[in-house]
Amino acid sequence: MVLENISFGYGEKRIFDQLNVQLKPSNIYGLIGPNGVGKTTLMSIIAGIFRNYQGKVHGMDSPGLLLQDIAFYHNLSGKENLRLFCLDRKIDPAKVDSALEMVDINPHMASQKFSVYSQGYKQRLGIARSFLTDGNLVLLDEPFTAVDVDTTRSLKSAILRFRDQTQKTIIISSHQLRQIEDILDACLLLKNQQLEEHDHRAAASQQKLIYLSLDQGTDSLQSLQQCEYVSAIIMAESIAEIQLRPNASLSQLLTWLEEKSISWNRLDRKMPLEFLYTQNIIR
Amino acid sequence: MYPLYLEFKKLNRKLLLFVVLGFSSIPFLATMLFLVVDKASFTDLPLSLIASNNVGTWSALLYPLLVLVMVQALVEAERKAKLFTYGRSYRRAWFDLLWRKAAVVFGLLLLVTALNLIYNFLLLQTASEFMEAANLGELQRESSLNFIALLFSFIPLIFFQLMLSILVKKTGISYLLSILLLILGIPIANLTNIMVNPFSFGIAVMKPGVGLFSLVPIGTLVILISIFVANYTLKK
Numbered sequence: 302m303v304l305e306n307i308s309f310g311y312g313e314k315r316i317f318d319q320l321n322v323q324l325k326p327s328n329i330y331g332l333i334g335p336n337g338v339g340k341t342t343l344m345s346i347i348a349g350i351f352r353n354y355q356g357k358v359h360g361m362d363s364p365g366l367l368l369q370d371i372a373f374y375h376n377l378s379g380k381e382n383l384r385l386f387c388l389d390r391k392i393d394p395a396k397v398d399s400a401l402e403m404v405d406i407n408p409h410m411a412s413q414k415f416s417v418y419s420q421g422y423k424q425r426l427g428i429a430r431s432f433l434t435d436g437n438l439v440l441l442d443e444p445f446t447a448v449d450v451d452t453t454r455s456l457k458s459a460i461l462r463f464r465d466q467t468q469k470t471i472i473i474s475s476h477q478l479r480q481i482e483d484i485l486d487a488c489l490l491l492k493n494q495q496l497e498e499h500d501h502r503a504a505a506s507q508q509k510l511i512y513l514s515l516d517q518g519t520d521s522l523q524s525l526q527q528c529e530y531v532s533a534i535i536m537a538e539s540i541a542e543i544q545l546r547p548n549a550s551l552s553q554l555l556t557w558l559e560e561k562s563i564s565w566n567r568l569d570r571k572m573p574l575e576f577l578y579t580q581n582i583i584r
Numbered sequence: 585m586y587p588l589y590l591e592f593k594k595l596n597r598k599l600l601l602f603v604v605l606g607f608s609s610i611p612f613l614a615t616m617l618f619l620v621v622d623k624a625s626f627t628d629l630p631l632s633l634i635a636s637n638n639v640g641t642w643s644a645l646l647y648p649l650l651v652l653v654m655v656q657a658l659v660e661a662e663r664k665a666k667l668f669t670y671g672r673s674y675r676r677a678w679f680d681l682l683w684r685k686a687a688v689v690f691g692l693l694l695l696v697t698a699l700n701l702i703y704n705f706l707l708l709q710t711a712s713e714f715m716e717a718a719n720l721g722e723l724q725r726e727s728s729l730n731f732i733a734l735l736f737s738f739i740p741l742i743f744f745q746l747m748l749s750i751l752v753k754k755t756g757i758s759y760l761l762s763i764l765l766l767i768l769g770i771p772i773a774n775l776t777n778i779m780v781n782p783f784s785f786g787i788a789v790m791k792p793g794v795g796l797f798s799l800v801p802i803g804t805l806v807i808l809i810s811i812f813v814a815n816y817t818l819k820k
Binding site: 363373 | 773
């Protein structure tokens with residue numbers, strides 16, 4: 302699956318310029334970037350909705366698709382909506398039941414009209430539709446918008462199950478970086494009309510590297526720079542990437558933070574997407 | 585048949601009820617009421633007057649309005665469900681969808697026409713008791729055939745209105761344009777033999793010397809152009 306020299310713009314405004322990327326099978330990618338950078342536009346190009354672009358899209362025919370503002374036929378039930386979609390796309394309608402089951406829509410709910418669905422169920426149905434594809438790629442644009450924590454957890458596990466069962470590649474575009482980072486294999490960063498692939502999990506292999514989300518940014522940074530257990534610090538907003546000295550341990554650092562009354566609210570061994578985003582986009 | 589059933593189901597049930605009753609039973613009941621209330625004014629007048637007036641309302645106004653309302657409702661259902669966006673990701677042609685929509689509207693026209701045939705029969709039967717009719721049977725047959733001719737004459741309009749509703753994304757403007765064409769069509773079709781406006785095909789069918797079969801070439805052309813333009817617009 303390759304995007305080769307993709308260029309696209311709205312009128313005079315250039316959105317992509319010679320953008321290239323190659324996607325690996327069975328990977329879950331996070332597509333991140335600030336508002337208006339072209340995430341939805343890129344998904345629309347891959348999905349075939351926008352066709353007036355330059356360049357080539359290889360091996361991404363007929364992807365499953367979830368767009369923002371989920372829409373279905375209000376007077377049809379969830380199941381009927383999916384069956385009609387299958388008939389339109391010449392997909393075996395027998396797949397509908399397993400797609401509904403995967404996103405935890407029970408038969409009773411599936412037989413209800415779409416107009417009575419809550420936002421959470423709308424998202425579930427939208428994701429179920431995106432799973433009903435013969436293509437090797439699924440595009441999910443803001444799949445966790447306006448849904449509660451339980452629904453997000455359930456949808457994330459559905460996405461992982463789907464990937465494991467089908468070996469399809471999934472691209473998730475989301476602003477809720479913390480919500481998606483744990484299911485991603487890699488990250489696609491959109492900036493300067495280009496797409497950069499980052500393996501934000503690679504840092505996990507470096508045992509002495511940790512990410513600390515601090516409560517007080519600058520003051521804490523100055524204190525941390527004097528810490529005997531720390532060899533290097535990179536700050537991105539309130540998140541510090543801390544390289545521990547070879548002979549220092551994490552527990553020593555945490556004790557030191559406690560003694561110095563430096564409060565923190567999250568500790569990661571893997572690079573948080575927010576850190577990657579702040580470093581590459583905001584700076 | 586299942587996709588066609590779902591096409592019907594996409595529509596609001598209240599709208600369907602309004603269409604079926606509003607475009608058949610209510611005009612019939614209103615006409616019956618006038619006949620009963622003002623019976624004296626109609627007594628001994630020729631029954632053909634009622635027959636031609638009844639069909640006339642349908643040919644000029646009610647059938648085109650029915651097509652307009654139904655097509656707009658069908659296209660709006662697609663817009664709300666964003667099919668025109670989603671569909672672009674996997675569709676290369678939209679002919680099957682256009683045919684399905686046309687079949688739904690024609691199905692409703694067929695239902696309304698069937699009701700109208702029954703109501704028209706009852707109306708003429710009732711009015712014949714105090715109005716003049718040389719041959720009631722012949723009048724019944726003639727006006728029934730007129731209703732059937734009207735049904736077929738509006739097939740091109742179904743496709744034309746589909747095209748217009750797809751081309752013009754704002755519902756209000758689409759309605760306005762259609763109503764303008766409908767209103768403009770009435771005097772043109774009445775006073776001339778220029779038959780290009782599908783909103784006036786019903787009037788044309790009723791005109792002496794025109795008839796249903798003479799509309800076949802222009803009607804076919806309207807259908808083909810409408811399908812082509814609608815398909816092109818959706819693919820673009």
